[in-house]
Amino acid sequence: MYYSPLMPAPSTKDRIITAAQELFGEQGYPATSLREITARADVNLAAVNYHFGSKENLLHEIVRHCLKPLNEERMRGLDQLEIASRESGTPLALRDVIHAFLEPAVRLFSSTIKEALPCMMARLHHELTPGLEDLMNQIISPVVARFVASVQLTLPEHKPKEIILRGHFMMGSLLHLMDTSPDFMYKLSGGLVDLNDSEYLLDQLVDFCTAGFRNA
Amino acid sequence: MYYSPLMPAPSTKDRIITAAQELFGEQGYPATSLREITARADVNLAAVNYHFGSKENLLHEIVRHCLKPLNEERMRGLDQLEIASRESGTPLALRDVIHAFLEPAVRLFSSTIKEALPCMMARLHHELTPGLEDLMNQIISPVVARFVASVQLTLPEHKPKEIILRGHFMMGSLLHLMDTSPDFMYKLSGGLVDLNDSEYLLDQLVDFCTAGFRNA
DNA sequence: GTCTATACTCCGATAGAC
DNA sequence: GTCTATCGGAGTATAGAC
Structure with a gap:
């Protein structure tokens, strides 16, 4: 270099x-x-x-730095979906909304820095010190609000409470996926499931969550 | 005392x-x-x-001690469902199978020791040292196998690979739920979602996962 | 067998020289 | 901005008391 x-x-x-x-x-x-x-x-x-x-402050700076572009991309994706829906006159599709939320994260997960950044982000959700909890809340709140609003457009009869809770379930599935080592899953599934096949994972996860949101 | x-x-x-x-x-x-x-x-x-x-060995002993009765209860629940189905001649219901897997965990989560044991178990999934990974694999493998077999009975056309992966999504939702503080969710949802209402949580989680399994 | 006192190494943090 | 020295607290190991 x-x-x-x-x-x-x-x-x-x-x-x-x-x-x-x-x-x-x-x-x-x-x-x-x-x-x-x-x-x-x-x-x-x-x-x-x-x-x-401090060590903890270093962590906070890294979290901010990593999650910002991810969440901005999610926002852009949701914006584009709503614009396209308005221009074409076709109603917003639930599966597209969920895909727009999950795809940037899964792509990050499968990128070259897979070993580091996404696993770290997933683990962070479970190493929440009081300071980190506030930081995560502050970072994630606007994206969650934006996502819930889009889902609500596709499921007008659902209560906001139900959509938010299902969003939490979805986040749990995503984080658990990002935090599981391919080796662990290989053993657990008897060699059937390959966590390196991120295209398949995204597809399955989007299917799972879309069905879960729809039924309420 | x-x-x-x-x-x-x-x-x-x-x-x-x-x-x-x-x-x-x-x-x-x-x-x-x-x-x-x-x-x-x-x-x-x-x-x-x-x-x-060692400190880590103390953790392992506690994990073994806590997860054993939980998983035994899951096994008993699945056994009873299959027996009842065979005796009555009615086919096994997917929602009942998922309920039998999730209910013992959510009940433990909402018990008096809520502050301690279940949060610890949820966090463990994200503090996996190599030794703990093996231990967890050893503990949950039989339950996962048993659960997948029951789900397969209700969804005979699904591939095992898809059922296992969806089981992993479900586990993620459950663990994330157990590891989220009611305060955090209160702020995130603007006061709409109350994580202390464990009956509602279980019902919603079972609905979410049942729909997610069905669609594949 | 149980338990205690103690020491060893490594950690995060900080004060102060440069 | 950077470095050295050092502090209190962490996990661990062990010698020896009961």
């Missing part, structure tokens, strides 16, 4: 973020030490506390 | 298990220190390593 004025060498802060992202994803947040992170990033131990204040 | 020959005072080992169960549920496994556990159990710090070998 060569660096230039156009492609500068990563700063200390960026190197820390990159290393932490990888290690949190591989081992989880609590099991990863600052000494591992700073060793991989080739920076001094104290640099983390200087740039981020 | 009075102790007698019939109701002996809890042993050191039992006091450790009780204290650890509570604390793991309240704070999660990694955030709980052995010093907290031994202080609450009023035993010496070294007693944990003497009786269990």
Whole structure:
């Protein structure tokens, strides 16, 4: 790798973020030490506390940084669906709405950084310290509201309460999927289910959730 | 509390298990220190390593101890459903099968020890060290196999692969539900969804999953 | 067999020199 | 901004008391 004025060498802060992202994803947040992170990033131990204040604050910054583009893409997808529906005069399809919510996450899950980022995000939902809980709520709330509104358009007779709860079920399925190692699923299914086949997974998950939303 | 020959005072080992169960549920496994556990159990710090070998081994023992009765109850429920179906000549109903799998877990979730045990079990799925992964696989494999077989009876045209994957989705929804604090859901839903209403939750979850299984 | 006291290593965090 | 030194607390191991 060569660096230039156009492609500068990563700063200390960026190197820390990159290393932490990888290690949190591989081992989880609590099991990863600052000494591992700073060793991989080739920076001094104290640099983390200087740039981020604490280990937990480093995590928060990474979460914000990762979830923002994902949720923006979800928003764009839902916008486009509603625009296309209005222009063509065809009603919004429930399956498309659910696909627009799940597809960006599953694609991220199956990307080259699979080992790190998405697993980390899935685990975060289950390592919620009080501070993280507020952060997640703040990040996810607008997307959930936007998603629920779109689903409501396709299921006008459903109560908002039911749609929100089913959205929570859907999120659970997605997170559990992202947090399960292919090896574990291989053993559990006797070799039948391959978690690396993300196209199939997305298709099945969208089917499952669409049917689940419809029946209420 | 009075102790007698019939109701002996809890042993050191039992006091450790009780204290650890509570604390793991309240704070999660990694955030709980052995010093907290031994202080609450009023035993010496070294007693944990003497009786269990390590902190992780203590966790494994607790997991085994908690999941065994839950899974046995699931097995009994599925057995009874199949017996009743055979005796009455009515075909097995998919919704009943799913209910038999989910109900014991949701009931445990809503019991008095809600603050501790079920949250801990849900979190465990996302704090999988290699050793824990093997243990979980060993514990839930027979129940999954039993459940998949029952579902297959009600949906003979579905591929086993699809049933297993949908079972995984269902498990994700259940675990996410058990691991979400009522406060978090209250904020996220604008006060609409109350996670303390476990009867409603079970009903909705069973509906969601039944519809999801059927459509494949 | 049980339990205790204690020590060892590693962790996150911080103060202060440069 | 960066580095060294150091702190209190974590999990663990073990020698020895009962």
